Amino acid sequence: MKGARGVLVSGLFIWISAVLQQSMSHRLGVLSATPDFLLITLSCLCMYASRAGGAVIGFLTGLMAGAITGANLTQFILSRSVTGFLDAWTKAFGLDLNFVSAAINAFIVTVTAQLILMFFAPPSGIVAFLGATILSATVNGVLAVPVHALLKRMLGPQVA
Amino acid sequence: MQTSARATGQLDPVSSAIRTTTNGPSSILVSWSNKSSDFFGGIFNASELTKQNNRFKQFEILARQYGETVDRLNKEVTSLRALLELPAISGRKKIGATVIGYFANENRLTISAGRNKGLEPGLAVVTGEGLVGTVQTVGATDAQVSLLSDPTRKLGALVISRNPPSPGLIRGENASVLVLTLDSTMPVAIGDLVGTWGFSGVIPRGIPIGRVNQVYNDSVTGSKRVEVFPNVALGNLREVVVLK
Numbered sequence: 116m117k118g119a120r121g122v123l124v125s126g127l128f129i130w131i132s133a134v135l136q137q138s139m140s141h142r143l144g145v146l147s148a149t150p151d152f153l154l155i156t157l158s159c160l161c162m163y164a165s166r167a168g169g170a171v172i173g174f175l176t177g178l179m180a181g182a183i184t185g186a187n188l189t190q191f192i193l194s195r196s197v198t199g200f201l202d203a204w205t206k207a208f209g210l211d212l213n214f215v216s217a218a219i220n221a222f223i224v225t226v227t228a229q230l231i232l233m234f235f236a237p238p239s240g241i242v243a244f245l246g247a248t249i250l251s252a253t254v255n256g257v258l259a260v261p262v263h264a265l266l267k268r269m270l271g272p273q274v275a
Numbered sequence: 276m277q278t279s280a281r282a283t284g285q286l287d288p289v290s291s292a293i294r295t296t297t298n299g300p301s302s303i304l305v306s307w308s309n310k311s312s313d314f315f316g317g318i319f320n321a322s323e324l325t326k327q328n329n330r331f332k333q334f335e336i337l338a339r340q341y342g343e344t345v346d347r348l349n350k351e352v353t354s355l356r357a358l359l360e361l362p363a364i365s366g367r368k369k370i371g372a373t374v375i376g377y378f379a380n381e382n383r384l385t386i387s388a389g390r391n392k393g394l395e396p397g398l399a400v401v402t403g404e405g406l407v408g409t410v411q412t413v414g415a416t417d418a419q420v421s422l423l424s425d426p427t428r429k430l431g432a433l434v435i436s437r438n439p440p441s442p443g444l445i446r447g448e449n450a451s452v453l454v455l456t457l458d459s460t461m462p463v464a465i466g467d468l469v470g471t472w473g474f475s476g477v478i479p480r481g482i483p484i485g486r487v488n489q490v491y492n493d494s495v496t497g498s499k500r501v502e503v504f505p506n507v508a509l510g511n512l513r514e515v516v517v518l519k
Contacts, residue, residue, distance in 0.1 A: 130296065137376040137385065138301035141510060142308060149379070182293035185286075185412060186420040188277055239426040240378070240449055247380070271362040274285070 120165050124269050125160050125172060128262075132156040133179040148250030151225060155255050158224035159262045161202035162212055163270045173199020177234060179188040188238060198224055212267070214260045221259030225252035284396030287413045291351065295383075298417055302387055303376045308512060367479060370517040375417070377510065382408075382425035382447060386515060389414045397477045399518045405483035405506035407473060407515055418517075422509055423484065424450045429439075431472030432484055434463050442472055443501070445484060449507050453485055455501040463490055469503050479518060 134150035140149050153176040161169040177195030181188035202224050210216055229248040238244040285443055286294070317324060370392050376385030388394055390413055400407045400420045408422040409430070421428055424447035433440035442463035448454050454470060458485040467487040473480025489502040 133293070134297050134300045134304065137297050138304040139308065141377040141379065144510075177294060178289070179297075182290035183297055183376060183385070184381045185290065185383050186378075186381045188287075188289065243449060244380070 121163070121168075124266070125164075126175075128154070128156045128160060128266070129138060129172070129175050129179060130229060132176075132197070133183055136180070137183045140198050145254060147247065148254045149247075150254045150258050151251055153195075154225045154228055155221055155262055156198055157228070158202060158255070159259055159266050160222040161199050161224070162201045162206070162217065162263070163222060163266065164199075166200055166203045166267060169197075169199040169201075169203025170196050172203075173197065194228050197231055198228040199245060201227065212263075212271070214263060215262040217259045217263035218256040222252045222256040225255045251273075281412055284410075284412055287414050291414055294414060294417060298375060298385075298387075298504050301385075302373065305373065305375050310451065311312065324341050350395040353440055368393075368519040370519055372418075372515055372517060374512045374515060377512070379450060382422045384408070384420040384422060384512065384515075385409070386418050386420055386517075387498070388517060389416045389418045391416050392517075393519060394418050394517055395519070397475075399471070399478040399482060400515050401482055401518060402507055402512065402515055404508075405485070406478075407507050407509065407512065409478065412519065413485075420515075423447055423453055423507070430484075431474045431480070433472050433480075434461070434467045434487070435470040435481060435483075437462050445469065445503065448502075451504060452488070453503040453505055455487075457499040457501055459492060459497045461501055463487060463499060463501055465490065469501075472483055480518075 130154065135152040140152060143150055157172055157176045160172045160210075163173055173196035174192055176199070177192035178188060180186075180195065181191035184191075202220065217252070226248060229244075229251075233244060277287040277290070304354055312459070337342060346348040370388055372386040372388035374384055375387050376383075378384075384400075384407070386400070394413045396410050396413060398410045406423060408420045408425070410418050411421040412419045423430075423445075426447050428442045429446045431442065432441050433443035434455075434457070437473070441457055441463055443455050443457040443461070445453050445455040453469075457463060466485050469484045469487060471478050471480060471484060483506050485503040485505040487501055488504045491500040491502075493500055
């Protein structure tokens with residue numbers, strides 16, 4: 116993912132996911148598992164980004180998440196930036212970009228980001244928080260599949 | 276920057292700028308989602324809704340008669356207070372707002388009213404069932420509401436089923452459990468109604484909060500830990516009212 120096209124697509128996806136996170140996330144919950152659209156976007160975009168790019172995408176998704184929830188911006192930015200950097204690094208292991216890897220990646224990204232956030236801002240009920248994180252990560256894994264399909268068309272190698 | 280802005284009940288410029296770009300589309304999506312939910316709900320529950328509508332029409336007639344009686348009694352109370360030289364109880368302005376964001380982990384709501392509607396930090400946010408929370412930060416056209424379930428915020432509360440009411444402090448534990456701390460000598464029982472204290476004057480007295488679910492005696496601190504089930508289902512809110 117390079118150039119103006121990559122930046123434009125990333126910016127658009129992050130903005131749309133912020134709007135969806137603010138307005139629709141709690142309405143789309145299944146058995147108290149609510150999707151985190153910003154983390155889905157982070158995980159899918161990082162599959163195409165460099166390490167620095169992953170950190171920047173993480174920074175922006177953290178900024179959006181902190182701003183729309185009214186929470187501490189620093190905690191969200193740090194947790195998402197570190198997660199984005201680490202996720203983009205996993206490309207070095209030569210993983211295939213397919214639907215299964217997108218789903219697993221979204222699951223791992225959600226758990227990692229929320230665990231890092233938990234250390235910066237410990238919640239009152241850690242067990243409940245971890246349970247909600249695992250459920251949310253599962254939903255994110257499922258929703259990452261169509262997002263990945265869309266991104267693959269927009270950012271993947273163009274077939275003539 | 277964010278902390279200092281929040282201390283004054285304002286939004287920091289960065290969050291404010293981001294919310295300006297997301298609030299408009301979010302409001303449209305929320306409105307569209309509510310309409311489609313109402314549409315399909317209407318199709319599946321048409322006969323029940325017709326019955327309810329007829330019932331509500333009867334209630335409306337009764338409420339109008341009741342309103343006239345309340346107005347007359349209010350005038351009597353005002354004149355009696357004047358006779359006793361007590362200050363008049365100021366009326367509260369009700370400001371309606373739509374919920375445009377709910378963040379369970381952060382115990383916050385975003386509502387579609389801000390400085391444009393005269394909102395200020397600390398005001399009570401309610402529904403027909405009772406207290407939802409208090410306004411935390413106010414933007415130009417939106418505001419963040421700190422929910423009752425927020426464990427970091429405490430409110431004065433009364434067990435209003437008791438005479439005299441037992442006062443204490445209530446805080447959130449999670450979305451379905453609030454914890455009221457009372458002195459061990461205060462009477463309380465399962466099923467009692469808990470409401471706001473109104474000590475500060477910003478939040479009116481007697482707004483229902485929830486009902487007592489469990490009572491534990493803490494012999495070490497000499498206090499009672501009372502678990503309260505909130506009246507309002509915090510995750511299902513669409514419209515709220517801010518009391519100014």
